[in-house]
Amino acid sequence: MDTRQDDLRRDLDATLQARKELGKEYEDELVDSFMKRLDSRLDARVEHSVAQRLDDYAPHPHDRHQRPRRQGWGKRSGNGLAVVSLAFGIPLTAIASNPTNGGFFGLLTCWAGIVGVNFAAALGERRNREDRRPRSDWD
Structure with missing residues (x-):
């Protein structure tokens, strides 16, 4: 007992x-x-x-629901892609804005690609999060 x-x-x-x-x-x-x-x-x-x-x-700052806390290095970090994009964005900006490589149009194209990749990753993460959320009979 x-x-x-x-x-x-x-x-x-x-x-x-x-x-x-x-x-x-x-x-x-x-x-x-x-x-x-x-x-x-x-x-x-x-x-x-x-x-x-x-x-x-842990509580999510933009949501009243609970979600699993990310632990360890093996999990994806939401800010990792943004940091890598900024780190690669600096040399890509220098290369793309060079007048022989396109000038201002090259600069706009470079940053449009960086923003597009980050937007697509954020949208995919949001869809994955919604798919993992348990559905009730009322949804």
């Missing part, structure tokens, strides 16, 4: 023994006391269980 059940059984036995010793006139107080202890134990167990289940979830 579980130690929590043993403690609960001992509390119940003690309450019943106290009822036998004190009589029926204290029965309501004894039952109320036992129920308070039982409620506090149940509350503690529920809080512990909820804390374990929510341990891998």
Whole structure:
């Protein structure tokens, strides 16, 4: 038997023994006391269980729903593509804006491509997130 059940059984036995010793006139107080202890134990167990289940979830700043927290280097980072785009954007800007390589039109084409790639990646991530979201009967 579980130690929590043993403690609960001992509390119940003690309450019943106290009822036998004190009589029926204290029965309501004894039952109320036992129920308070039982409620506090149940509350503690529920809080512990909820804390374990929510341990891998973090609130999303733009959404009221919960989503799994990204952990480790193996998961995709939402800002990784943006940082890489900016890092490659600097030399590509220098190359594309050179008058022999297209000048201002080359610069616009280069940055339109960078923005397009980032937009497509963000749109794909949003679709993946919506596909993973559990649907209810009301959707």
